[in-house]
Amino acid sequence: MTTKKSETKSSGKFERPDGRKVNELRPIWAKVGVVPNADGSAIYASGDTIAIAAVYGPKQMHPQHSQNPEKGTLRCTYLMNSFSVNERIKPGPNRRSMEISKITEWALEPVLMLKDFPSQVIDVHINIIQADAGTRCAGINAASMALAHAGVPMKSLVTSVSAGKLDKTLVIDLDKEEEDFEEGEGPTDIPLSFTGDGKITHMQLDGKISPAQLKEAVEMARESAKEIHKIQVKALKDSVEGDKK
Amino acid sequence: MITPKINGDVIKKYLNEGKRFDGRGFDEFREIIIEPNVSKKAEGSARVKIGKTEVIVGIKMDIGTPYPDSMDKGNLITSAEILPMSSGRIELGKPGFESIEIGRITDRVLRESGFIDFKGLCIKEGEKVWNLYVDIYSINDDGNLLDAAGIGAVAALKWARMPKYDEETGKADYHEHRDELPLDENVPISLTFHKVGDHFIIDPNREEEDFSETRITLGSKKGIISSIQKGESHQVSVEDFGKVLDRMEVVWKEVLKSIEKQIEKNKK
Numbered sequence: 001m002t003t004k005k006s007e008t009k010s011s012g013k014f015e016r017p018d019g020r021k022v023n024e025l026r027p028i029w030a031k032v033g034v035v036p037n038a039d040g041s042a043i044y045a046s047g048d049t050i051a052i053a054a055v056y057g058p059k060q061m062h063p064q065h066s067q068n069p070e071k072g073t074l075r076c077t078y079l080m081n082s083f084s085v086n087e088r089i090k091p092g093p094n095r096r097s098m099e100i101s102k103i104t105e106w107a108l109e110p111v112l113m114l115k116d117f118p119s120q121v122i123d124v125h126i127n128i129i130q131a132d133a134g135t136r137c138a139g140i141n142a143a144s145m146a147l148a149h150a151g152v153p154m155k156s157l158v159t160s161v162s163a164g165k166l167d168k169t170l171v172i173d174l175d176k177e178e179e180d181f182e183e184g185e186g187p188t189d190i191p192l193s194f195t196g197d198g199k200i201t202h203m204q205l206d207g208k209i210s211p212a213q214l215k216e217a218v219e220m221a222r223e224s225a226k227e228i229h230k231i232q233v234k235a236l237k238d239s240v241e242g243d244k245k
Numbered sequence: 246m247i248t249p250k251i252n253g254d255v256i257k258k259y260l261n262e263g264k265r266f267d268g269r270g271f272d273e274f275r276e277i278i279i280e281p282n283v284s285k286k287a288e289g290s291a292r293v294k295i296g297k298t299e300v301i302v303g304i305k306m307d308i309g310t311p312y313p314d315s316m317d318k319g320n321l322i323t324s325a326e327i328l329p330m331s332s333g334r335i336e337l338g339k340p341g342f343e344s345i346e347i348g349r350i351t352d353r354v355l356r357e358s359g360f361i362d363f364k365g366l367c368i369k370e371g372e373k374v375w376n377l378y379v380d381i382y383s384i385n386d387d388g389n390l391l392d393a394a395g396i397g398a399v400a401a402l403k404w405a406r407m408p409k410y411d412e413e414t415g416k417a418d419y420h421e422h423r424d425e426l427p428l429d430e431n432v433p434i435s436l437t438f439h440k441v442g443d444h445f446i447i448d449p450n451r452e453e454e455d456f457s458e459t460r461i462t463l464g465s466k467k468g469i470i471s472s473i474q475k476g477e478s479h480q481v482s483v484e485d486f487g488k489v490l491d492r493m494e495v496v497w498k499e500v501l502k503s504i505e506k507q508i509e510k511n512k513k
Contacts, residue, residue: 079369087313095345104340106459109478190473199480203461205473206357214470218483 014169015176022171024163025224030141030235032149033234040150042235044142047175048132055144057122062236074106075123084131100136102127106203107193108147109138111155122152131177132140136164137191140202145232149239157198159229162189163221165209170217172224190217194225247334253456257442265278265446265453272331277396279507281393281404284466288422289405291333293397295448297387299331302397304381304405304426308368309376309418315407319374320481323352325394332386346384350474351404357471358433361402368410375407378428379482388454391462392447395435396504402426403508413442432504434497437462438489440479445489447496461486463493 013056016022021109025048035041040056045051050124056088061067078100086155104126112122124146126139140160148154164174167184181187195201201216259265269275275296285289287303309320325347355361366375379401381394406422438445439457449457460481464472470493475481 037281095349097344098345099349102346106476106478108482193481199482200475201478201480203473203475203486205470206353208357208359208469208471210469211494215487215490218486222483 005120014166016166016171018175019045019197020171022169022228023220023224025227027177028228028231030145030231032145032199032235033240037063038146038150040146040148040152041067042142042145042149043137044145046134046141046173049134049138049175050130050140051126051128051130051135051142053124053126053139053146055122055124055146055152057144057150058117058120058152059123059175061121061144062117066121066188067119069118070115072114072120073114073124074109074112074122074124075224076108076112076126076143078104078126078128078136080128080131080135084128084135100139103202103204104140104143106144107160108143108158110197110199110201111144111158112147113153113155122147123129129175133174133179133189135161135163140193140226141232145235148236149221156228157232158193158195158201159225160191160193160202161221161224163192163217163224164188165190165207165213170213170220172220190214190221192218192221192225194222197231198222198225247433248452248455250340250452250487256453256456258323260442260444260446267450271446271447272492273354273442274500274503277401277449277500279396279502279511281400283510286406287401289401289403289426291397291400291404293393293400295393295396296386296450298389298393298450300381300393300397300451301384302381302392302394302401304401305378305380306405306408307376307378308373308386308410308415311367311374312508313372315363316371317367318363319361319377321352321356321361321363321379322376323355323381323398324348325351325378325383327386327390330385331383333449334411346474347381347391347394348471350391350399350462350464351379353501354395354433354435355379355398355402356374358429358466359429359471360399360429360466362427362429365428373415387409387452387505388450388452389437389448391437391460392435397465399434399504400431400508402428403432404511431467432501432508433464433466433506434500435462435464435480436493436497436500440481444454445485445492461489463489463497465493465497468494468497 040055137160144158167189194200289304409416409421
């Protein structure tokens with residue numbers, strides 16, 4: 001187990017283990033067009049968390065009885081690599097990954113015009129290569145970029161970030177060491193996803209927080225999402241520039 | 246047995262006028278009834294009825310090994326199964342996502358609230374701990390299985406008695422149940438707000454739930470939120486979410502009152 005010593009200095013000022021400011025994101029790296037076979041793809045890295053997403057479709061849904069004649073289906077598969085964490089995880093889906101797959105669908109669906117694709121399916125495959133907390137957020141960010149890269153009509157991108165609380169201090173983008181923080185009130189992790197105009201499409205929470213502080217945390221996350229959104233847009237623009245050359 | 250769209254339109258029209266079909270307020274539960282001892286073989290069990298919705302929850306315990314990251318703590322394993330008997334619309338086969346999600350959300354309501362003292366479930370650090378299984382089965386689904394599962398889990402845990410640990414065999418002796426589980430006196434509450442049309446309501450019946458566009462489950466203890474799950478894909482504005490939190494601060498006390506009254510009444 002990693003050390004979890006108190007980072008609160010005698011001055012009473014809270015310090016994060018890696019020295020980040022409370023609202024500072026980990027370094028982000030993003031690029032689209034990383035899986036040549038896919039209709040769209042993206043890699044999104046936040047600190048030591050790395051996610052790849054690939055989109056296939058919209059295409060005819062098979063088998064036929066799974067088709068929905070009223071609207072298209074978004075099908076997301078979130079999968080962590082067996083070697084993405086310290087203790088190897090058994091390959092293949094489990095209850096956690098199934099839940100995150102569903103959460104990812106719910107997070108992305110509001111920006112897609114699925115009614116325009118009856119009986120079709122859009123497959124989004126997300127693979128976590130390296131995990132240092134915030135994998136569902138990284139996966140959603142990569143998936144959203146991959147959908148745009150595939151040319152799927154979207155009202156906006158979806159941007160995901162986790163707000164959190166370490167003891168009594170609100171912070172943005174928890175890493176694994178912070179997720180395991182055990183001082184005082186411990187850690188609270190609040191992964192959130194937003195549309196381009198700041199509506200919530202996904203929210204989960206584990207920890208301990210008052211309703212008043214939670215409202216504050218959501219606002220903080222909304223601000224940080226704007227920063228990530230810029231990086232997503234830039235990566236997409238860069239790929240178009242690259243094509244022109 | 247799919248609810249016709251026209252029912253949904255009328256439900257939404259009513260909500261715009263501040264009304265629900267059964268005359269309840271937006272923040273009003275149906276009558277909650279909790280009974281103990283559904284099954285003698287379980288370490289503890291409960292039947293929860295919310296209106297016509299019914300779930301049963303059983304607690305079983307056995308001896309296990311601790312996880313590497315919690316060598317001095319017992320294990321909680323929560324599962325839920327929506328039984329085919331509970332409505333005409335369920336297809337047979339392996340558990341669907343809805344069952345998995347109910348299990349996972351209930352697990353987090355229990356775990357994150359600090360309701361269970363996991364260190365109290367340690368027998369020998371690093372070697373032997375109690376496995377605590379919370380198993381949820383739906384009997385009749387008339388909406389809001391999620392909150393029924395949460396209430397049932399809490400009641401069953403409150404009523405449970407631990408089997409004796411047999412030092413000689415190193416196993417659990419199910420002939421003797423004595424001690425209560427190491428629990429906090431404050432119970433966690435699972436409270437789900439559903440967005441139907443333009444309004445958030447709690448405790449939807451089946452027809453209302455069929456037109457729920459998104460839901461927010463808030464797990465809390467003494468008004469402090471310890472778990473959240475937003476389900477389904479409709480977006481929610483930050484302002485609307487703030488209003489849900491404001492309402493939750495009032496409603497949880499009402500729900501707690503009705504749960505605690507019934508748990509106390511049936512205390513062994």
